[in-house]
Amino acid sequence: DSGVTQTPKHLITATGQRVTLRCSPRSGDLSVYWYQQSLDQGLQFLIQYYNGEERAKGNILERFSAQQFPDLHSELNLSSLELGDSALYFCASSERQGFTETQYFGPGTRLLVL
Amino acid sequence: AQKITQTQPGMFVQEKEAVTLDCTYDTSDQSYGLFWYKQPSSGEMIFLIYQGSYDEQNATEGRYSLNFQKARKSANLVISASQLGDSAMYFCAMREAQGGSEKLVFGKGMKLTVNP
Numbered sequence: 001d002s003g004v005t006q007t008p009k010h011l012i013t014a015t016g017q018r019v020t021l022r023c024s025p026r027s028g029d030l031s032v033y034w035y036q037q038s039l040d041q042g043l044q045f046l047i048q049y050y051n052g053e054e055r056a057k058g059n060i061l062e063r064f065s066a067q068q069f070p071d072l073h074s075e076l077n078l079s080s081l082e083l084g085d086s087a088l089y090f091c092a093s094s095e096r097q098g099f100t101e102t103q104y105f106g107p108g109t110r111l112l113v114l
Numbered sequence: 115a116q117k118i119t120q121t122q123p124g125m126f127v128q129e130k131e132a133v134t135l136d137c138t139y140d141t142s143d144q145s146y147g148l149f150w151y152k153q154p155s156s157g158e159m160i161f162l163i164y165q166g167s168y169d170e171q172n173a174t175e176g177r178y179s180l181n182f183q184k185a186r187k188s189a190n191l192v193i194s195a196s197q198l199g200d201s202a203m204y205f206c207a208m209r210e211a212q213g214g215s216e217k218l219v220f221g222k223g224m225k226l227t228v229n230p
Contacts, residue, residue, distance in 0.1 A: 002161070031216065043205065045217035058217055088157060095217055099209045100146045100166055105159035 003027065004106035006036055006091050012112045018079040021109045023091030025072055030092045031055070032074040038087040049074055050097055078110055081113045116217035117141065118206050126227045127196050131207040134181070135224055137206030143167075146210045148189040149218065150180070153203040162204075165189055196228045 003026035008016075013019055016086075018072035025032050032048040045058035063081075068074040078085060089111050093101040119138045127133040137149065150162040165173045165180045173180040176201040177197075181190040193200055203225050 002158075018158075032123050033217070037219075043218075043220040045219070050214050050216075056216055090159060092159075092215075092218075097214075099145060100164070101147075101209075102164055103148065103162055103218060104161060105151070106188075107158045110157065 002104040002106065003106055004091060004093050006046075006089075006106035006109050008109060010106065010110050010112075011088075012114065013081060014114055015081055015083060017081050018077065019081065019111065021076040021078070021089055021091075021111075023074045023093075023106060025074070025093030026095075026104055029093035029095050029104075030072065031097055031101070032068055032072070033092040033094075034060075034076050034085045034091040035075070035105075036091065037090060037108075038084075043090075046076070055097070073080070078111070079090075083113050086111055086113045117219045118208055120204075120206055120221035120224050121184055122224045124227065126209055126229060129198060130195050132192060132194045133196055133225065133226065135193070135204050135206075135219060137191065138183050138189050139189060139206070139208050141187075142167050143210045146208055148180070148182070149207045149209070150178070150189075150191045151205045151207060151220075154199075154204065154222070159193075159205070163191065166197040170209065186217070193226075198230060201226060201228045217219045 032034045032052045046060040048056040092105045094101040147163045152160045205223045206221045
């Protein structure tokens with residue numbers, strides 16, 4: 001158990017809908033990262049927050065948004081869902097920033113868009 | 115450009131044998147970190163081992179060790195005494211110091227199957 005929690009574990013929804021994925025980082029970790037894992041794209045970085053502020057953006061679609069709250073939990077909002085958004089979405093956290101910091105991953109949320 | 119290359123799509127190994135999983139990387143940074151993660155069929159990503167670019171010793175964590183060859187830009191994972199529970203996907207990843215992004219860049223992964 002990495003100490004990172006994600007809810008829900010599974011989500012089935014329809015095209016055009018909006019969903020929210022939730023992540024609680026490990027106790028004491030200030031940095032939260034979101035990744036998407038799909039069969040065709042592999043593991044792709046979406047966005048990073050550090051202590052409530054957006055730190056870096058990756059291949060995140062405009063239909064997607066995220067935020068980190070004062071208690072350091074984070075939410076990833078996916079809207080106008082398309083079939084291609086079906087994927088495993090991971091949240092990861094690390095204590096600080098820096099290239100030496102290990103990112104610990106949550107169990108993921110498996111999203112299926114029908 | 116591909117920054118992490120894992121060319122072995124799949125490997126089979128007998129239980130209790132050692133196995134090496136290959137990873138090569140590409141970066142112009144002098145400072146970077148290399149990570150290996152394991153993803154069993156249940157889906158979670160489990161951190162295994164870390165190697166820093168300035169580390170003089172190869173990293174070791176229990177049965178896992180990293181064969182780091184900086185000049186060749188390779189960071190191969192060695193699993194000693196394979197166990198059935200080692201059957202999983204394995205991902206090599208890199209984190210660069212520059213550029214302001216803290217992201218991990220992952221390879222495509224490789225599937226390890228441990229046979230009894």
